[in-house]
Amino acid sequence: MRVSQFLLSTHRETPAEAEVVSHRLMLRAGLIRQLARGIYTWMPLGLRVLRKVERIVREEMNAAGAIELEMPAVQPAELWQESGRWDEFGPELLRLKDRHQRDFCIGPTHEEVVSDIVRQEVKSYRQLPLNLYQIQTKFRDEIRPRFGVMRAREFVMKDAYSFHADPESLERTYRAMFDCYTRIFTRLGLKFRAVAADTGAIGGTGSHEFHVLADSGEDAIAYCPNSDYAANVELAEALAPGPRAKPAAALARVHTPGVKTIAELCAFLGIPAARTVKAVVLEGADGRPVLLMVRGDHELNLSKAAKLEQVKKPVAFSAGESIRSRFGAGPGSLGPVGFKGVVVADHTVAAMSDFVAGANQDDYHYTGVNIGRDFPEPVVADVRNVVAGDASPDGKGQLEIVRGIEVGHVFQLRDKYSKALNLSFLDETGKSRLMEMGCYGIGVTRIVAAAIEQNHDERGIIFPRAMAPFELALVPIGAGKNAQVRATAEALYTDLTAAGIDVLIDDRDERPGVAFADMELIGIPHRVVVGERGLKAGQVEYQGRRDPKAQPVTLQDAVQSVKSKVCADEFV
């Protein structure tokens, strides 16, 4: 491609609204332009990146035995009413009416449509298993889109759905998809981690998220550096730390005027947060309140708490006023001593002694609180988020926490949708049975932003070769003045292109600084410069995007040598 024939839309200045680095760079480099809140045009340069990501995803999905189809973005309400999600999905589902006042939605996902296809087309166990996928534009009316295409309302997703006669078959395809995703992110040149994820309301045996590692990621991932254990912090198990020490201090009621938070309590008493216990009151399943205790410096995990049989579903906090009327104290002064209801202690709390907790009276706390002595043994459960330094659940060391951007998710749906949408087939014995189902998503547009978060410097983007809009920038210097420079650059352009390299030649008659700055900003991983100076010595220059300096290459060797460099670092 020639810059003179392309639409390069780079900016020197960053648009004011962009917060994160990938968003800023994508705007400056002219990869995307915003049309409306959370809705973006993919400019020619950005589309090249997107297409390269799609190509790899498609190749690997096909290789893993999935079959591509394309389903409509606009979907009739009837299907969604049938699955129950017309009402469940909430305002994220963009609804509209056609000219006949019939209800439709823009598909945020395609379980309903694909299930409708499969229940019409698949009748026999002989047709199973089946894995169907598409790469398609979705719309989710997010509360707050942000970070450019990282969390956009309209985005491109690869979504796959598999159908099975039995759970074992589902398990096999699930593994195949897990491996497929691993290959995809590896080929894309990304640092990533597969992590065990919460299966949420659907339940089922398996769900993994694939995260691109980046400090700006919205998700926290706990992992063990000594093993392959990794889980979303929401899900990672917080183990019991050890036996409880014997009570040493006497229970004492302390006046703590105005103290509401753990930070205030620690400041007031001059103790570390790890000596305190904070309490949260939830509505209980049997109507009695449930008091959950976690250590002062720990964080309650509501999805874990929701799994307790004592807790009412869906989880509801006791409102501040009802807490006050029932316990005579506001939130911030609650504690286990004398609490009328169910008391649940986190494993860590269960191992604490002589701690500080609320006294169930405003402006008072107890010090020297001990389980068993001062209040009955509580229910012990894992109800907190893990923190760095916690023991890894596989016993192989201490957990560390990194941040990640979720770019893929594999999920065993089991029969949630086959039940709702009556996905049945006839087995070997002629009996009608429900299909097992899995779903597998990749955020294609989000991958581009995530890759930039992970790969950039002060000059701009550094694309991994596999998704770079072009693999090599060819920059002639002074081509307008020097016919030899021009002729050499043109010859190299022809030869390198013929050698299978995706070359962008900067044939504008710009000053060198402009050309270099543009090629670096848009993240082209390799660069060859042709200049009068080098040509006198029969040389051109090669420089990798991450290299500190250019190195000379003789003209005769140029094509071969450059090709080996372009192909060297990553596999595509």
Add this chain to the structure above:
RNA sequence: CGGGGUGUAGCGCAGCCUGGUAGCGCACUGCGUUCGGGACGCAGGUGUCGGAGGUUCAAAUCCUCUCACCCCGACCA
């Protein structure tokens, strides 16, 4: 949805308080000089001042309404 903020040329912004010919930098067009890290000079084009209504002799500026976009929060003790 709650709170805060911003809308003025393609991009970044000033002007608004105190009403009186709409500006600056970058970008863009032409000419010339320049040419290995975002050049310089001269000349030039570019605006429903987000929209509607109101006050006024006069509104980018004051008032009312409205729309769009951005940020923060929305599971906390």
